[in-house]
Amino acid sequence: MSAAPQPAAPALRAVVPAPLLEIERVAHVYRSALGEETTALDGVSLAIPRGAFVCLLGPSGCGKTTLLNMIAGFVTPSSGRILVGGEPVQGPSPSRGVVFQDYSLFPWLTAGQNVAFGPRMAGLGAAKRRASAQALLELVGLPNVADRYPAELSGGMKQRVAIARALATDPQLLLMDEPFAALDAMTRAALQRQLLDIHAARSKTVLFVTHNIAEAITLADRVIVMSPNPGRVAADVAIDLPRPRARTGAGFVALYARLADALGAEGTE
Numbered sequence: 001m002s003a004a005p006q007p008a009a010p011a012l013r014a015v016v017p018a019p020l021l022e023i024e025r026v027a028h029v030y031r032s033a034l035g036e037e038t039t040a041l042d043g044v045s046l047a048i049p050r051g052a053f054v055c056l057l058g059p060s061g062c063g064k065t066t067l068l069n070m071i072a073g074f075v076t077p078s079s080g081r082i083l084v085g086g087e088p089v090q091g092p093s094p095s096r097g098v099v100f101q102d103y104s105l106f107p108w109l110t111a112g113q114n115v116a117f118g119p120r121m122a123g124l125g126a127a128k129r130r131a132s133a134q135a136l137l138e139l140v141g142l143p144n145v146a147d148r149y150p151a152e153l154s155g156g157m158k159q160r161v162a163i164a165r166a167l168a169t170d171p172q173l174l175l176m177d178e179p180f181a182a183l184d185a186m187t188r189a190a191l192q193r194q195l196l197d198i199h200a201a202r203s204k205t206v207l208f209v210t211h212n213i214a215e216a217i218t219l220a221d222r223v224i225v226m227s228p229n230p231g232r233v234a235a236d237v238a239i240d241l242p243r244p245r246a247r248t249g250a251g252f253v254a255l256y257a258r259l260a261d262a263l264g265a266e267g268t269e
């Protein structure tokens with residue numbers, strides 16, 4: 001006698017949180033005034049979870065800045081779409097903080113006013129925005145520069161102010177385009193440490209562009225390697241080393257070789 005058929009057990013579904021950033025089949029073609037076309041990116045798809053620290057690594061011209069500018073809302077993709085928190089990017093937003101390589105502080109504003117700029121645009125009162133700017137300057141290790149102008153600050157100090165400014169609107173996503181490339185090695189290492197502390201303390205999601213393999217391994221949980229002509233994702237490598245990461249450690253050296261290999265003949269540095 002056969003047993004009566006049992007009802008199927010309900011399928012077990014893991015609860016996977018939606019990624020903060022979704023890039024879906026994005027391409028971008030620049031057209032010059034003379035009608036020349038450059039395909040900067042083609043078929044780029046990525047999903048980045050909340051709280052991740054991801055580095056975009058690739059040689060010059062592979063479209064890293066173009067991709068970052070599209071996520072920031074400064075450039076519109078020719079095709080495909082970009083979602084942040086499930087919403088399509090339709091222009092710049094205070095929920096996405098941007099730090100550029102060239103500091104890009106307003107020279108006519110003091111450091112404190114630069115940091116308070118976003119909150120001022122958002123309508124925060126003077127006393128509150130001064131207090132929050134001072135707290136952010138302290139967070140980046142600059143407790144005494146609020147009244148100084150950018151021209152009175154070193155490159156490393158300017159970049160700290162730029163990071164404080166990017167954090168001032170409490171963005172979900174911090175977009176950083178080779179922010180430490182112009183700094184000397186010691187200042188760069190100090191800012192890398194500080195950025196990791198901020199990432200840990202504030203649980204920000206960070207997308208950080210670099211062409212420096214060691215910097216990518218030092219900072220990221222995950223490195224997206226891009227290749228040029230047109231820009232595409234060539235490799236997606238998890239960095240599961242404990243922090244802080246010694247450059248001479250065996251794991252670091254092995255990942256360095258792996259990423260250099262993924263960069264191939266296009267290798268940077």
Ligand SMILES: Nc1ncnc2c1ncn2[C@@H]1O[C@H](COP(=O)(O)OP(=O)(O)OP(=O)(O)O)[C@@H](O)[C@H]1O
Binds near residue numbers: 030040061062065211
């Ligand atoms: N405004 C523009 N007009 C035309 N072509 C552009 C423009 N901006 C970038 N490009 C081209 O698009 C491609 C990707 O450039 P992009 O600056 O995004 O690369 P990148 O990887 O950030 O380079 P780098 O590391 O040198 O900053 C390159 O071929 C570049 O010449």
